[in-house]
Amino acid sequence: MRSFPPHLDLPPLAAARGSVRLPGSKSISNRSLLLAALAEGVTEIHDLLAADDVERMLEALGSLGVQVEHAGERVRVHGCGGVFPVQQADLFLGNAGTAFRPLTAVLALSGGHYRLSGVPRMHERPIGDLVEGLRQLGADVRYLAAPGFPPLEVWPARIRLERPLQVRGDVSSQFVSALLIALPLLRQRAVVEVVGELISRPYVEITLNLMARFGVRVEREGRAEEDARIAGDGNGGGSRFVVPAGQHYISPGVLHVEGDASSASYFLAAGAIGGGPVRVQGVGRASIQGDVRFADALAAMGARIAAGENWIEAQAPAQGGLRAFDLDLNHIPDAAMTLAVAALFADGPCRLRNIASWRVKETDRLSAMATELRKVGAEVEEGTDSLTVSPPRASRLVPKAAIDTYDDHRMAMCFALVALGGVGVRINDPKCVAKTFPDFFERFAAVTRPVPVIAIDGPSASGKGTVARGVAQALGFEFLDSGALYRLVALAALQAGVDPGDGAAAGRIARGLEVRFEGETIYLAGQVVTDAIRREEVSLAASRMAALPAVRAALLERQRDFRRPPGLVADGRDMGSTVFPDAVLKVFLTASPGERARRRHKQLMEKGIDATLPSLLQDIEQRDARDAERGVSPLVRCEDARLLDTTGLGVDQAIQQVLHWYRDVSNGQDRLAELRR
Secondary structure: OOOOOOEEEEOOEEEEEEEEEOOEOHHHHHHHHHHHHHOEOEEEEEOOOOOHHHHHHHHHHHHOOOEEEEEOOEEEEEOOOOOOOOOEEEEEOOOOHHHHHHHHHHHHOOOOEEEEEOOOOHHHOOOHHHHHHHHHOOOEEEEOOOOOOOOEEEEOOOOOOOOOEEEEOOOOHHHHHHHHHHHHHHOOOEEEEEEOOOOOHHHHHHHHHHHHHOOOOOEEEOHHHHHHHHHOOOOOOOOEEEEOOOOOOEOOOEEEOOEOHHHHHHHHHHHHHHEEEEEEEOOOOOOOOHHHHHHHHHHHOOOEEEEOOOEEEEEOOOOOOEOOOEEEOOOOHHHHHHHHHHHHHEOOOEEEEOOHHHHHOOOOHHHHHHHHHHHOOOEEEEOOOOEEEEOOOOOOOOOOEEEOOOOOHHHHHHHHHHHHHOOOEEEEOHHHHHHOOOOHHHHHHHHEEEOOEEEEEOOOOOOHHHHHHHHHHHHOOEEEEHHHHHHHHHHHHHHHOOOOOOHHHHHHHHHOOOEEEEOOEEEEOOEEOOOHHHOHHHHHHHHHHOOOHHHHHHHHHHHHOOOOOOOEEEEOOOHHHHHOOOOOEEEEEEOOHHHHHHHHHHHHHHOOOOOOHHHHHHHHHHHHHHHHHOOOOOOOOOOOOEEEEOOOOOHHHHHHHHHHHHHHHHHHHHHHHHHHO
16 A cells, blocks of 8 residues: 655656556446446456545445456446346445446446445445435435435335436536436436536536447437537526436446546646646547536637547647636536636736535635635635635735645646645645645656755865856856855854854744845845855854754745745755755865965965964865764765866766756756657
8 A cells, every 4th residue: 555644745846748647437447337236247447547536436346246356457247137136235335426326326226235435534424315316216315324425325216207306417417417327227217307507517418428338328318508508508407317218237248437537637737737748648629528628628728739549749838938727617516626726827817616515525625725825825715615816916826835635636637726826835745645746746846846956065175066057057047055044044043142062042043034145245134144144153163053853844945935936055064865855956176275375375375374384284184084974864875976077077077967967967857748648
């Protein structure tokens, strides 16, 4: 079983490009399993989603006596011909709505005695409209706790079909799908009338398409009105579905599960936000899933979209940024969540309408989305069935926001996109993605590129600061002198009268440090301290503080805050090993002790400071020994760092060598991204 940390910190991301093969659709996977179990014959299902919701369906079918064989990436389901071998069972279905709703309907008409339960959140998700529809048939479905909500108990039904079944369509399309899947078990003509608007109709279309593959065809009335409503030319409603008598499920033999179109939305949005192109494989023009229309919504924002039979690709607009939108998203409620986060990158307020169904999903998604979007700097107006998202007024999203996920997989996956704003983001409880996409974060990392970091380390007087600053200037990157940060903490502590050995007090100073680097000028609390931090007493205090865990922990986060687009050159100890282990280029810059002594002598002479070469050489050799032997952060070259000996090189030559290595690495990343497409 895959393990997850309590939280996951995503670094600031600079771009998205590449290709990803999608996991199987949850909706298609669970419908296919249930239909295969009800059918006559054996069905071989390929590309089934490997995730928690599907595991709950497989466990339930096993408890009902359905034989399921696992063969690599395929499963073989031995159908029971509409009669489950086990007529009494207790089923636990977690928070899997795509398992709970259709199983409730099927078991209510199966002649057995069953109990169905789930996690606490499932017991908060309404099911009353489905139960009322089943009771119109004569089904005996009882609530075991709050009326209208799971858990449920099902007893054998006394079937009556004198009149059409009426079911509301404005809470969940799964109620309609569940009834349609169950009705062929009766072998009688049945009519389902949808009262009010049918939301999320594309999911009902998935149900009808799969039923047809298993030999049951449903006649539809009112489809033209629904099409008109989605197109904005009508108000919908009045849908009727007729299940003709005498039909039953027959195995199609082999069935392939499409990639999940809802999951495709995160990667397509990444392409539109992060430049792209990003291609998703497994869904395309031939898809039976309505969520492929998410690509149309991105196109309305100005993204460039291309598609084939089994793939879709998204890129950022050719000119300018993403445009604001005002869209009715009733037909793609799950993928619409991705649009809410994409709105952070639009050029104005964005309105998502007709999304009331969000409130009865894995969590109250309207409230949860509004809360978490505000954390990253958006202004959000939450309506009863709408959300208006205004991007942050400042040019930058709030860095390091900690996003709560509410045990909702889509909250975690949507908010990963925030990192494409060039800010780090923390995803709390990332294990919730196991519901539908266990390896989401690995796949996301494969098509995104972190804001690049060049880490430069080396011994004292090796010129690493001068070279690092020159590389940063040449690339237009941010520059971090980590040694200066420790000196700044020391200076601030001395100014405040704090003992450099007091870890708690020093840690507080480090966390609240107000520092700014502008070229070679360093500011502390608005005051220039470029020379002050080089004083001997400051250096001694900095050496003591560098060994304090509280100071090191505080400065770790401060150092990471310097990682901002378009990139960062970080100079100093631990840069490549601890602070930025994912640095795209690590350089260990050195020179012979004699050369470093001559360089230091020249610097001091230019400043009018007396010094002798022998004393400087001795000082450097002694410092090298101390740095190599120190208990905390000894001077060690990272295994993956490139060695640059500058003994015979000038500053410009050293800078050009680092730039050459960086361009070589960047070109390699571009080639890899192209191959992934």
